[in-house]
Amino acid sequence: MIHIDSLSKSYGKSLILENISVDIPNNKITGLIGPSGTGKTTLIKCLMGMEKYDSGKIEIQNQTVPDRKILNSIGYMAQSDSLYNDLTGFENINFFSNMYSTKISRESIQNTLKLVQLDDDRDKLVSHYSGGMKRRLSLAIALINQPEYLILDEPTVGIDPVLKLSIWEQLHTLSKTRTLLITTHIMDEAMKCDHLLLMKNKKIAVSGTPSEILEAYHAEDIDHVFLKLEAEENENVRPD
Ligand SMILES: Nc1ncnc2c1ncn2[C@@H]1O[C@H](COP(=O)(O)OP(=O)(O)OP(=O)(O)O)[C@@H](O)[C@H]1O
Numbered sequence: 001m002i003h004i005d006s007l008s009k010s011y012g013k014s015l016i017l018e019n020i021s022v023d024i025p026n027n028k029i030t031g032l033i034g035p036s037g038t039g040k041t042t043l044i045k046c047l048m049g050m051e052k053y054d055s056g057k058i059e060i061q062n063q064t065v066p067d068r069k070i071l072n073s074i075g076y077m078a079q080s081d082s083l084y085n086d087l088t089g090f091e092n093i094n095f096f097s098n099m100y101s102t103k104i105s106r107e108s109i110q111n112t113l114k115l116v117q118l119d120d121d122r123d124k125l126v127s128h129y130s131g132g133m134k135r136r137l138s139l140a141i142a143l144i145n146q147p148e149y150l151i152l153d154e155p156t157v158g159i160d161p162v163l164k165l166s167i168w169e170q171l172h173t174l175s176k177t178r179t180l181l182i183t184t185h186i187m188d189e190a191m192k193c194d195h196l197l198l199m200k201n202k203k204i205a206v207s208g209t210p211s212e213i214l215e216a217y218h219a220e221d222i223d224h225v226f227l228k229l230e231a232e233e234n235e236n237v238r239p240d
Pocket residue numbers: 011016034035036037038039040041042043079185
């Protein structure tokens with residue numbers, strides 16, 4: 001479980017995350033959803049120890065983070081791909097797999113490339129990859145050491161609908177034994193998550209399963225929940 005307690009974070013004078021307290025359950029896909037610029041990536045960077053937070057606490061497996069040992073059990077896919085353009089897909093994933101203390105076999109690299117449907121393109125230079133291929137390679141790199149926690153920042157951007165579906169199937173399979181935290185703007189992807197955290201105004205405004213949230217807000221989709229939150233804020237009325 002990821003436990004976030006009273007977390008606040010500013011960049012300079014701008015407060016980005018305000019007193020956030022939330023638990024991210026094990027063996028589920030939690031979707032962190034919210035309009036652009038609400039602080040989703042900032043929250044993830046705080047979890048990963050890539051940004052220092054001002055106050056509060058983050059614990060993963062009861063261990064305060066950042067913690068080196070815990071980092072080894074997290075697979076992270078950033079929003080922008082950090083790949084070596086002058087290496088092939090295979091060489092990239094091989095490079096990153098050498099960073100782990102446990103040896104990752106060629107077979108497991110090959111299987112992971114297959115999973116993201118890059119096995120046929122493994123020997124192409126990444127500079128010749130499309131945007132979607134780069135995203136898939138980044139996803140493969142996040143998966144390579146079979147981490148207990150997977151934190152994926154907009155994993156399906158630039159990926160075509162058919163592959164997107166197969167990646168979601170895979171994410172669901174992974175979530176049987178792993179804890180996933182995924183950010184997305186894409187509202188139909190929100191509905192595929194087991195648990196949602198809706199971010200608004202520096203806070204987690206709503207949390208629950210997609211159906212619980214839709215029911216509570218009498219909304220047909222998550223977009224409408226955000227619209228209702230906006231109206232609620234403007235009129236200062238609560239949903240009935
Ligand atoms: N390093 C930084 N220095 C200063 N401000 C930053 C920095 N990184 C992000 N911000 C600001 O913090 C706010 C939250 O950004 P963040 O990237 O966390 O949002 P987001 O919800 O992930 O957005 P998106 O969905 O567009 O990726 C934005 O106003 C952004 O401009």
